[in-house]
Amino acid sequence: MIWPVKEEHQREEMSKMWNFFHVGQRDPIHQRMIWGKGVPNPRPPKNLTFTAEAYPCVSDRKQAFIDRAIKLNRAGYNVYTCFNPVSAVFGGDQLNGLAVKDADIVRRRFLLVDLDRVATGAPATIDELSEVFEVAGQIERDYFFSKGLNPITVNSGNGAHIYFPIDLPNDGASKPLCQKMLQALAAKYDTPTVKVDTSVFNAGRITKVPGSVARKGLEVEDPTELEERRYRMAYFV
Numbered sequence: 227m228i229w230p231v232k233e234e235h236q237r238e239e240m241s242k243m244w245n246f247f248h249v250g251q252r253d254p255i256h257q258r259m260i261w262g263k264g265v266p267n268p269r270p271p272k273n274l275t276f277t278a279e280a281y282p283c284v285s286d287r288k289q290a291f292i293d294r295a296i297k298l299n300r301a302g303y304n305v306y307t308c309f310n311p312v313s314a315v316f317g318g319d320q321l322n323g324l325a326v327k328d329a330d331i332v333r334r335r336f337l338l339v340d341l342d343r344v345a346t347g348a349p350a351t352i353d354e355l356s357e358v359f360e361v362a363g364q365i366e367r368d369y370f371f372s373k374g375l376n377p378i379t380v381n382s383g384n385g386a387h388i389y390f391p392i393d394l395p396n397d398g399a400s401k402p403l404c405q406k407m408l409q410a411l412a413a414k415y416d417t418p419t420v421k422v423d424t425s426v427f428n429a430g431r432i433t434k435v436p437g438s439v440a441r442k443g444l445e446v447e448d449p450t451e452l453e454e455r456r457y458r459m460a461y462f463v
Contacts, residue, residue, distance in 0.1 A: 231439055231459045233296060239437030239461045240292045246378050246389065247307070247335075252278045252314040255291045256326045258432050259303035262441035264347060272298065273325045275318035292437075299438045306432035309389065310335045310396070331429040334394040336378075337404050338433055339365065339411060340423040342385035348443035349455035350384040354419075361420045362386035365411065383440025383458040387433060396429045436460045 249255060259272040274294060281287035295305045311332045318324035341358050343350060350358070362379060365388060370377040378389040390407075394400040404427040412422035434440060441457045448454040 236296055236299075236437040236439075236459065237292060239459070240295060240435060241288075241437075242462050243307075243436055244288055247309055248311075249284055249288060250311070250314075251284060253284075254278065254312050254314065254316055254318065255287055256308045256312050256316075256318065256432075257291055257295060257435075258306040258325065259298050260306065261302065262304050262443070264443040265302065265441050266444075267302070269302070272303070273318060273323045274320050275312075275316065275324065275326075277319055278314065280319065295435055295438060302441065304441055305435040305438035307435050308430060309338060309433050310429055310431075326430050326432075328396070328428050328430040331396045333396055334392055334400055334404070334429055337390040337392050337407060338426050338431060339388040339390060339408070340382075340385065340426050340433075341365075341388070341420060342382075342423060344419055344421055346384065346442070349440075349445060349457055351453055351455055352451065355381075355384070357417070358385050358420050361415050361417060362388060365415060379463040380434070380436050381458070381461050381463055382434045383460045384442065386463075401427065401429070434460045436462055 255276045257274045261268045261271070276287045276290050278287070281290055299305050308326055312326055313330050313332050316326060316330045318326065341362050343354050343358060366377045366379065380387040405424070408422060408424040408427055412424050416422060437459065439457050439459050445457055446453065446455040
C-alpha cells in the first residue's frame with residue numbers, strides 16, 4: 227500500500243459498526259472475504275461465521291470478528307458482512323465455509339444505496355471520489371437532512387454507501403419493492419460518471435466492513451496526488 231493504515235484506526239471504525247448493525251444474544255455474525263478484482267496473486271473467497279455457540283458472549287463474538295477481519299484484510303482480502311440480521315439457526319461456522327443466502331436473513335433492517343463510479347476497475351482518484359460524494363450529498367439532503375434525520379453513510383474506499391433504515395419482512399413482496407426503490411433512485415440521481423447500483427436489493431446482500439482497506443486493481447502513485455490511485459480504508463462519514 228502507498229499509505230499504510232494503522233490497526234488502531236481499523237479497530238475503531240469496525241467497532242462503530244455495532245452501533246448500527248445490532249447483534250442480538252443469539253445472532254451469528256457472518257464475514258465474507260473476497261480477493262479484490264485485478265489485485266495480483268488472487269485467492270479463493272472465504273466465509274466465516276462467528277456463532278453464539280462458539281462465543282456465548284456477544285462482545286467476544288464481535289471481537290473475534292474484528293480480529294479475523296484485520297488479519298485477513300492485511301493479508302490482502304476485502305472484508306464484507308451482512309447488514310441484515312442472520313437467523314440464529316444458520317448452519318455456518320468458522321470451519322465449514324457456508325455462505326449466507328437470502329433465505330437465512332430474518333428481516334430486512336436496511337436498504338443499501340451503493341454509489342460508485344461508472345468505471346470501477348481501479349482505485350478512485352480524489353476527484354472521482356468527490357464526484358461520488360456530490361451525488362451522495364444530494365440523496366442525504368433529500369431523504370435525511372430535509373426531514374431532520376442523520377444518514378448512516380460510509381466512504382467505502384472507492385464510493386459511498388448510504389444505509390436507508392427500513393423494517394420489512396424478508397418475503398416475496400419486499401424484494402421487488404426494494405428493487406424498485408433502487409431503480410427510482412438511479413433514475414433520479416445517476417450521472418454520466420456516478421451510478422446507483424440497482425442490483426443490491428437482495429436480503430442477504432453483503433457490504434464492505436468499515437475499518438477494512440478496500441482493494442481493487444493496482445495502486446498508482448502521483449506526486450501531485452491528483453491522479454493518485456490508492457487503496458483506502460472504508461470509514462463512517
